[in-house]
Amino acid sequence: MLRSRFRRLVLTILAVLLLAGEDSAAARRPQAHPPPPPPVVSSDTRLLVVAPHPDDEVLGAGGLMQQVRAAGGKVRVVYLTNGDGFRDGVQLEERDGTPKPKDFRGYGRRRQSEARAALTALGLGENAATFLSFPDQGLCRLIRTYWSEHRQPYKSPYTRRDRPPPNETLVADTEYRGEDLTQELARVIGEYQPTIIVVPRKEDQHPDHCAAWYFVADALGDVQRVMPDYSTDVLNYIVHFKDWPFEDERSALSPPPGLSGGASGWIRVPLTPAEMKTKRAALARYKTQQHAMKWFLDGFVRTNEVFSRPAPARVVLPLKRSPCC
Numbered sequence: 001m002l003r004s005r006f007r008r009l010v011l012t013i014l015a016v017l018l019l020a021g022e023d024s025a026a027a028r029r030p031q032a033h034p035p036p037p038p039p040v041v042s043s044d045t046r047l048l049v050v051a052p053h054p055d056d057e058v059l060g061a062g063g064l065m066q067q068v069r070a071a072g073g074k075v076r077v078v079y080l081t082n083g084d085g086f087r088d089g090v091q092l093e094e095r096d097g098t099p100k101p102k103d104f105r106g107y108g109r110r111r112q113s114e115a116r117a118a119l120t121a122l123g124l125g126e127n128a129a130t131f132l133s134f135p136d137q138g139l140c141r142l143i144r145t146y147w148s149e150h151r152q153p154y155k156s157p158y159t160r161r162d163r164p165p166p167n168e169t170l171v172a173d174t175e176y177r178g179e180d181l182t183q184e185l186a187r188v189i190g191e192y193q194p195t196i197i198v199v200p201r202k203e204d205q206h207p208d209h210c211a212a213w214y215f216v217a218d219a220l221g222d223v224q225r226v227m228p229d230y231s232t233d234v235l236n237y238i239v240h241f242k243d244w245p246f247e248d249e250r251s252a253l254s255p256p257p258g259l260s261g262g263a264s265g266w267i268r269v270p271l272t273p274a275e276m277k278t279k280r281a282a283l284a285r286y287k288t289q290q291h292a293m294k295w296f297l298d299g300f301v302r303t304n305e306v307f308s309r310p311a312p313a314r315v316v317l318p319l320k321r322s323p324c325c
Protein backbone atom coordinates (compact mmCIF):
# COMPACT_ATOMS: atom_id res chain seq x y z
CA MET A 1 0.00 0.00 0.00
CA LEU A 2 2.74 2.41 1.02
CA ARG A 3 4.68 1.54 -2.12
CA SER A 4 1.65 2.16 -4.28
CA ARG A 5 0.96 5.55 -2.56
CA PHE A 6 4.63 6.52 -3.10
CA ARG A 7 4.36 5.48 -6.74
CA ARG A 8 1.25 7.62 -7.20
CA LEU A 9 3.04 10.61 -5.60
CA VAL A 10 6.00 10.22 -7.96
CA LEU A 11 3.66 9.99 -10.97
CA THR A 12 1.78 13.13 -9.85
CA ILE A 13 5.04 15.10 -9.44
CA LEU A 14 6.15 13.96 -12.90
CA ALA A 15 2.83 15.01 -14.43
CA VAL A 16 3.05 18.47 -12.80
CA LEU A 17 6.62 18.90 -14.04
CA LEU A 18 5.60 17.88 -17.55
CA LEU A 19 2.68 20.33 -17.58
CA ALA A 20 4.89 23.13 -16.30
CA GLY A 21 7.38 22.31 -19.07
CA GLU A 22 4.62 22.53 -21.67
CA ASP A 23 3.50 25.89 -20.29
CA SER A 24 6.95 27.38 -20.58
CA ALA A 25 7.32 25.95 -24.12
CA ALA A 26 4.00 27.58 -25.06
CA ALA A 27 5.23 30.85 -23.59
CA ARG A 28 8.34 30.65 -25.78
CA ARG A 29 6.30 30.03 -28.98
CA PRO A 30 5.58 33.24 -30.93
CA GLN A 31 2.00 34.44 -30.45
CA ALA A 32 -0.13 33.65 -33.51
CA HIS A 33 -1.86 36.89 -34.53
CA PRO A 34 -5.39 36.52 -35.87
CA PRO A 35 -5.57 37.32 -39.59
CA PRO A 36 -6.53 40.95 -40.30
CA PRO A 37 -10.26 41.41 -40.82
CA PRO A 38 -11.38 41.42 -44.46
CA PRO A 39 -13.17 44.52 -45.75
CA VAL A 40 -16.82 44.75 -44.71
CA VAL A 41 -19.01 44.08 -47.74
CA SER A 42 -22.74 44.77 -47.43
CA SER A 43 -25.52 46.75 -49.07
CA ASP A 44 -24.15 49.82 -47.25
CA THR A 45 -20.68 49.48 -48.80
CA ARG A 46 -19.53 52.23 -51.10
CA LEU A 47 -16.32 51.07 -52.72
CA LEU A 48 -14.00 53.48 -54.51
CA VAL A 49 -11.21 51.92 -56.54
CA VAL A 50 -8.41 54.28 -57.56
CA ALA A 51 -6.78 53.16 -60.82
CA PRO A 52 -3.66 54.96 -62.07
CA HIS A 53 -4.33 53.43 -65.53
CA PRO A 54 -7.33 51.67 -67.08
CA ASP A 55 -6.98 47.93 -66.22
CA ASP A 56 -5.40 48.38 -62.74
CA GLU A 57 -8.84 48.33 -61.10
CA VAL A 58 -9.64 44.86 -62.50
CA LEU A 59 -6.14 43.48 -61.90
CA GLY A 60 -6.16 44.52 -58.24
CA ALA A 61 -9.80 44.37 -57.22
CA GLY A 62 -11.96 42.88 -60.00
CA GLY A 63 -13.15 40.19 -57.57
CA LEU A 64 -13.81 42.54 -54.64
CA MET A 65 -15.77 44.85 -56.95
CA GLN A 66 -18.06 41.96 -57.93
CA GLN A 67 -18.56 41.00 -54.27
CA VAL A 68 -19.61 44.53 -53.32
CA ARG A 69 -22.03 44.69 -56.22
CA ALA A 70 -23.48 41.24 -55.39
CA ALA A 71 -24.07 42.41 -51.80
CA GLY A 72 -26.07 45.37 -53.11
CA GLY A 73 -23.33 47.93 -52.40
CA LYS A 74 -22.07 50.65 -54.73
CA VAL A 75 -18.85 50.61 -56.76
CA ARG A 76 -17.04 53.49 -58.43
CA VAL A 77 -13.68 53.64 -60.15
CA VAL A 78 -11.65 56.79 -60.56
CA TYR A 79 -9.05 56.57 -63.34
CA LEU A 80 -6.22 59.02 -62.75
CA THR A 81 -4.80 58.74 -66.27
CA ASN A 82 -5.99 57.20 -69.54
CA GLY A 83 -2.80 55.18 -69.95
CA ASP A 84 -2.01 57.24 -73.05
CA GLY A 85 1.76 57.40 -72.50
CA PHE A 86 2.39 53.72 -73.22
CA ARG A 87 4.65 54.13 -76.26
CA ASP A 88 5.12 50.40 -76.96
CA GLY A 89 1.37 49.87 -76.77
CA VAL A 90 0.65 52.78 -79.13
CA GLN A 91 3.28 51.55 -81.59
CA LEU A 92 1.69 48.09 -81.58
CA GLU A 93 -1.66 49.60 -82.58
CA GLU A 94 -0.41 52.21 -85.07
CA ARG A 95 2.44 50.45 -86.85
CA ASP A 96 3.12 53.45 -89.08
CA GLY A 97 6.31 54.96 -87.79
CA THR A 98 6.77 57.23 -84.80
CA PRO A 99 3.50 57.84 -82.92
CA LYS A 100 2.28 61.44 -82.90
CA PRO A 101 0.36 63.28 -80.14
CA LYS A 102 -2.94 62.45 -81.85
CA ASP A 103 -2.02 58.75 -81.75
CA PHE A 104 -1.35 58.90 -77.99
CA ARG A 105 -4.62 60.76 -77.44
CA GLY A 106 -6.51 58.24 -79.58
CA TYR A 107 -4.94 55.39 -77.58
CA GLY A 108 -6.18 57.03 -74.37
CA ARG A 109 -9.72 57.29 -75.74
CA ARG A 110 -9.57 53.63 -76.69
CA ARG A 111 -8.49 52.65 -73.22
CA GLN A 112 -11.35 54.71 -71.78
CA SER A 113 -13.89 52.80 -73.85
CA GLU A 114 -12.22 49.50 -72.89
CA ALA A 115 -12.57 50.52 -69.23
CA ARG A 116 -16.30 51.16 -69.67
CA ALA A 117 -16.68 47.75 -71.33
CA ALA A 118 -14.69 46.09 -68.53
CA LEU A 119 -16.93 47.67 -65.87
CA THR A 120 -20.00 46.50 -67.81
CA ALA A 121 -18.53 42.96 -67.80
CA LEU A 122 -18.27 43.24 -63.99
CA GLY A 123 -21.98 44.12 -63.89
CA LEU A 124 -21.49 47.85 -63.28
CA GLY A 125 -23.14 50.74 -65.08
CA GLU A 126 -21.15 53.15 -67.21
CA ASN A 127 -21.56 55.89 -64.61
CA ALA A 128 -19.32 53.84 -62.31
CA ALA A 129 -16.31 55.30 -64.15
CA THR A 130 -14.78 58.73 -63.53
CA PHE A 131 -11.86 59.71 -65.78
CA LEU A 132 -9.61 62.49 -64.50
CA SER A 133 -7.36 62.33 -67.61
CA PHE A 134 -4.16 63.34 -65.85
CA PRO A 135 -0.82 62.60 -67.56
CA ASP A 136 0.23 58.97 -67.85
CA GLN A 137 3.87 58.56 -66.72
CA GLY A 138 3.74 62.05 -65.21
CA LEU A 139 1.99 61.76 -61.84
CA CYS A 140 5.13 61.46 -59.75
CA ARG A 141 6.48 64.76 -61.14
CA LEU A 142 3.33 66.49 -59.87
CA ILE A 143 4.09 65.60 -56.23
CA ARG A 144 6.85 68.20 -56.06
CA THR A 145 8.11 69.88 -59.22
CA TYR A 146 4.74 70.60 -60.81
CA TRP A 147 2.80 71.03 -57.58
CA SER A 148 1.41 74.58 -57.75
CA GLU A 149 0.80 77.47 -60.09
CA HIS A 150 4.19 78.93 -59.23
CA ARG A 151 5.29 77.44 -62.52
CA GLN A 152 3.84 76.25 -65.82
CA PRO A 153 1.78 73.09 -65.59
CA TYR A 154 3.33 69.78 -66.57
CA LYS A 155 3.04 69.04 -70.27
CA SER A 156 2.77 65.42 -71.37
CA PRO A 157 5.54 64.56 -73.83
CA TYR A 158 3.11 62.03 -75.35
CA THR A 159 -0.22 63.81 -75.82
CA ARG A 160 1.22 67.36 -75.59
CA ARG A 161 -1.62 68.20 -73.24
CA ASP A 162 -1.10 70.31 -70.09
CA ARG A 163 -4.63 69.87 -68.76
CA PRO A 164 -7.50 67.40 -69.03
CA PRO A 165 -10.16 67.99 -71.70
CA PRO A 166 -12.67 70.50 -70.20
CA ASN A 167 -15.52 67.95 -70.11
CA GLU A 168 -13.39 65.67 -67.90
CA THR A 169 -12.69 68.02 -65.02
CA LEU A 170 -14.64 68.16 -61.77
CA VAL A 171 -13.06 71.36 -60.47
CA ALA A 172 -12.92 74.37 -62.82
CA ASP A 173 -9.56 75.38 -64.34
CA THR A 174 -7.88 72.07 -63.49
CA GLU A 175 -4.44 71.76 -65.05
CA TYR A 176 -1.63 69.22 -64.74
CA ARG A 177 -0.52 70.32 -61.27
CA GLY A 178 -0.31 68.28 -58.12
CA GLU A 179 -2.60 70.52 -56.10
CA ASP A 180 -5.21 70.25 -58.87
CA LEU A 181 -5.12 66.44 -58.79
CA THR A 182 -5.51 66.48 -55.00
CA GLN A 183 -8.54 68.77 -55.39
CA GLU A 184 -10.12 66.54 -58.03
CA LEU A 185 -9.69 63.48 -55.79
CA ALA A 186 -10.96 65.33 -52.73
CA ARG A 187 -14.08 66.24 -54.74
CA VAL A 188 -14.65 62.58 -55.64
CA ILE A 189 -14.08 61.34 -52.07
CA GLY A 190 -16.05 64.15 -50.41
CA GLU A 191 -19.11 63.68 -52.64
CA TYR A 192 -19.16 59.86 -52.72
CA GLN A 193 -17.91 59.28 -49.17
CA PRO A 194 -16.67 55.76 -49.83
CA THR A 195 -16.66 53.26 -46.96
CA ILE A 196 -13.71 51.50 -48.63
CA ILE A 197 -10.98 53.11 -50.75
CA VAL A 198 -8.76 50.72 -52.70
CA VAL A 199 -5.57 52.40 -53.91
CA PRO A 200 -2.08 51.16 -54.89
CA ARG A 201 0.57 50.77 -52.22
CA LYS A 202 3.36 53.29 -52.09
CA GLU A 203 5.84 50.44 -52.60
CA ASP A 204 4.38 49.67 -56.05
CA GLN A 205 7.33 50.08 -58.42
CA HIS A 206 5.44 51.97 -61.13
CA PRO A 207 5.91 55.70 -60.37
CA ASP A 208 2.27 56.51 -61.27
CA HIS A 209 1.04 53.83 -58.84
CA CYS A 210 3.28 55.03 -56.02
CA ALA A 211 2.15 58.63 -56.68
CA ALA A 212 -1.51 57.53 -56.64
CA TRP A 213 -1.10 56.57 -52.96
CA TYR A 214 0.34 59.98 -52.02
CA PHE A 215 -2.38 61.91 -53.85
CA VAL A 216 -5.18 59.84 -52.29
CA ALA A 217 -3.68 60.19 -48.80
CA ASP A 218 -3.34 63.97 -49.29
CA ALA A 219 -6.90 64.28 -50.63
CA LEU A 220 -8.26 62.17 -47.77
CA GLY A 221 -6.56 64.52 -45.29
CA ASP A 222 -8.27 67.49 -46.99
CA VAL A 223 -11.68 65.79 -46.83
CA GLN A 224 -11.26 64.86 -43.18
CA ARG A 225 -10.34 68.42 -42.25
CA VAL A 226 -13.73 69.52 -43.60
CA MET A 227 -15.63 66.40 -42.45
CA PRO A 228 -13.89 65.33 -39.22
CA ASP A 229 -16.42 62.54 -38.60
CA TYR A 230 -15.76 60.87 -41.95
CA SER A 231 -13.61 57.75 -41.87
CA THR A 232 -13.03 54.99 -44.37
CA ASP A 233 -11.28 51.64 -44.68
CA VAL A 234 -8.20 52.20 -46.86
CA LEU A 235 -6.93 49.07 -48.59
CA ASN A 236 -3.78 48.91 -50.68
CA TYR A 237 -3.27 46.72 -53.72
CA ILE A 238 -0.15 46.14 -55.73
CA VAL A 239 0.38 45.54 -59.44
CA HIS A 240 4.07 46.13 -60.15
CA PHE A 241 6.66 44.58 -57.88
CA LYS A 242 9.73 42.97 -59.50
CA ASP A 243 8.58 39.88 -61.42
CA TRP A 244 5.52 39.26 -59.26
CA PRO A 245 3.10 37.64 -59.85
CA PHE A 246 3.69 36.15 -63.29
CA GLU A 247 6.67 34.05 -62.18
CA ASP A 248 4.39 32.18 -59.78
CA GLU A 249 2.12 29.69 -61.53
CA ARG A 250 0.11 28.49 -58.54
CA SER A 251 -3.63 29.06 -58.61
CA ALA A 252 -3.64 31.10 -55.39
CA LEU A 253 -2.12 34.58 -55.39
CA SER A 254 0.61 34.90 -52.76
CA PRO A 255 1.79 38.35 -51.70
CA PRO A 256 4.96 39.60 -53.44
CA PRO A 257 8.03 37.87 -51.94
CA GLY A 258 10.13 40.32 -49.96
CA LEU A 259 7.30 42.77 -49.36
CA SER A 260 5.83 42.80 -45.86
CA GLY A 261 2.09 43.04 -45.27
CA GLY A 262 2.88 46.13 -43.21
CA ALA A 263 0.86 47.27 -40.24
CA SER A 264 -2.11 45.01 -40.99
CA GLY A 265 -0.48 41.94 -42.51
CA TRP A 266 -1.74 40.61 -45.84
CA ILE A 267 -5.46 40.29 -46.37
CA ARG A 268 -6.56 37.56 -48.75
CA VAL A 269 -9.98 37.92 -50.35
CA PRO A 270 -11.03 34.57 -51.85
CA LEU A 271 -12.77 34.50 -55.24
CA THR A 272 -15.28 31.90 -56.43
CA PRO A 273 -14.73 30.20 -59.82
CA ALA A 274 -17.58 32.35 -61.23
CA GLU A 275 -15.91 35.55 -59.94
CA MET A 276 -12.60 34.46 -61.51
CA LYS A 277 -14.36 33.83 -64.82
CA THR A 278 -15.96 37.28 -64.75
CA LYS A 279 -12.64 38.90 -63.80
CA ARG A 280 -11.03 37.20 -66.81
CA ALA A 281 -13.91 38.38 -69.04
CA ALA A 282 -13.46 41.96 -67.79
CA LEU A 283 -9.73 41.85 -68.54
CA ALA A 284 -10.51 40.51 -72.02
CA ARG A 285 -12.27 43.85 -72.74
CA TYR A 286 -8.89 45.55 -72.49
CA LYS A 287 -8.01 44.57 -76.05
CA THR A 288 -5.07 46.97 -76.36
CA GLN A 289 -3.54 45.63 -73.14
CA GLN A 290 -4.22 42.00 -74.08
CA HIS A 291 -2.38 42.78 -77.31
CA ALA A 292 0.62 44.24 -75.49
CA MET A 293 0.92 42.04 -72.39
CA LYS A 294 -1.69 39.29 -72.04
CA TRP A 295 0.80 37.22 -70.03
CA PHE A 296 0.95 39.94 -67.39
CA LEU A 297 -2.83 40.38 -67.08
CA ASP A 298 -3.40 36.62 -66.83
CA GLY A 299 -1.14 36.50 -63.76
CA PHE A 300 -3.80 38.29 -61.69
CA VAL A 301 -6.68 35.90 -62.37
CA ARG A 302 -6.28 33.66 -59.32
CA THR A 303 -8.37 32.14 -56.56
CA ASN A 304 -7.87 35.24 -54.37
CA GLU A 305 -6.81 38.89 -54.37
CA VAL A 306 -4.35 40.35 -51.86
CA PHE A 307 -4.55 43.65 -50.02
CA SER A 308 -2.98 45.31 -47.02
CA ARG A 309 -3.96 48.25 -44.84
CA PRO A 310 -1.48 51.13 -44.48
CA ALA A 311 -0.33 52.33 -41.09
CA PRO A 312 -2.12 55.55 -40.11
CA ALA A 313 -0.23 58.17 -42.05
CA ARG A 314 -0.58 61.89 -42.37
CA VAL A 315 0.51 62.86 -45.84
CA VAL A 316 0.57 66.53 -46.70
CA LEU A 317 1.75 67.41 -50.18
CA PRO A 318 3.90 68.79 -51.67
CA LEU A 319 6.87 66.80 -50.42
CA LYS A 320 10.45 68.08 -50.46
CA ARG A 321 11.48 65.06 -52.48
CA SER A 322 9.27 62.92 -54.67
CA PRO A 323 9.37 59.42 -53.16
CA CYS A 324 8.20 57.83 -56.42
CA CYS A 325 10.64 59.05 -59.10
Ligand SMILES: [Zn+2]
Nearest residue numbers: 052053056206
Ligand atom coordinates in the same frame (compact mmCIF):
# COMPACT_ATOMS: atom_id res chain seq x y z
ZN1 LIG B 1 -1.07 50.87 -63.94
